[in-house]
Amino acid sequence: MDSTNLLLVFNGFIFFFFTINLLPSLTNSSNVPIGIHPLDEKYFASEVINCKDGSNSFTRDRVNDEFCDCVDGTDEPGTNACPTAKFYCRNVGSSPRFLFSSRVNDQICDCCDGSDEYDGGINCPNTCIMGGHTEIKPVNYGSRVNKFGSRGTKQKRVGFNGDDTFQKLQGLKVLIVIQVIIIAFLVFLCQFRWRANSRRRNSR
Known part of the structure; x- marks a missing residue:
């Protein structure tokens, strides 16, 4: 040859x-639910998903629908519906981190990339490349956590990350x-x- x-x-x-x-x-990045760790993207790709604690299962369209299908909050990483759920901040340019989902859309920028405040209620500047420092104010999380099993209105999902x-x-x-x-x-x-x-x- x-x-x-x-x-x-x-x-x-x-x-x-x-x-x-x-x-x-690249084309499917918009289909990844918000608040998911990159290593969990395949876990959430199937139509029926098991709760990580084995307590239940749910369909993919019920991810981030503001209703706790799982005791451990597996299905609600991107809303503040479940008190034990964890939201993943990608924080590109700084250190990624987890925070409790009760801090999602609470009008305080906890992720340096601002991804935890995606509902448009507050505009969070991306400070990741400046060291990732954000001002964190004290919040009474007890008043923000929805009761387990109570269905709320679906929040707007962010389609493009x-x-x-x-x-x-x-x-x-x-x-x-x-x-x-x-x-x-x-x-x-x-x-x-x-x-x-x-x-x-x-x-x-």
């Missing part, structure tokens, strides 16, 4: 890898840089072999 065909095969492999692995994650997409685009840039380096190495290798073959022919 000559160098041109080798490069074509290699580029086809890289394109196939990108199509299979990266495009689905800009920070998550930014992270994935950064990964894409790294992949492109790696591809360019490998192609440059293959070109150098092909030229080196061509020169070596030319010298052999000339020396005969």
Whole structure:
């Protein structure tokens, strides 16, 4: 196989890898419920999901619907309906963290990326790249926690997570840089072999 065909095969492999692995994650990022840890995205991808404590199961459309289907709050990471649920702040540019979901949409910016205040009641600036410092005010959480099992009005879900997409685009840039380096190495290798073959022919 000559160098041109080798490069074509290699580029086809890289394109196939990108199509299979990266495009689905970019297009489906809007389907990930808010407040979910990235390692739990597959856990929440099925239609029927088990509570992590084994107390119950629920359908995917009941995630973040402000009704506690699970005692441990597995189904409500992005609302303040369950007192034991945990909200995951991605905090791109700073340190990710968990906070109790009772602090979601409480008019206080607890995540440095402002993702915990997504209902539009307050505008939280993204301070992650400035060290992630936010002013945390004392809150009486007891007055904010909904009674377990009481259904409220569905909150507006955020469909687009800009920070998550930014992270994935950064990964894409790294992949492109790696591809360019490998192609440059293959070109150098092909030229080196061509020169070596030319010298052999000339020396005969």
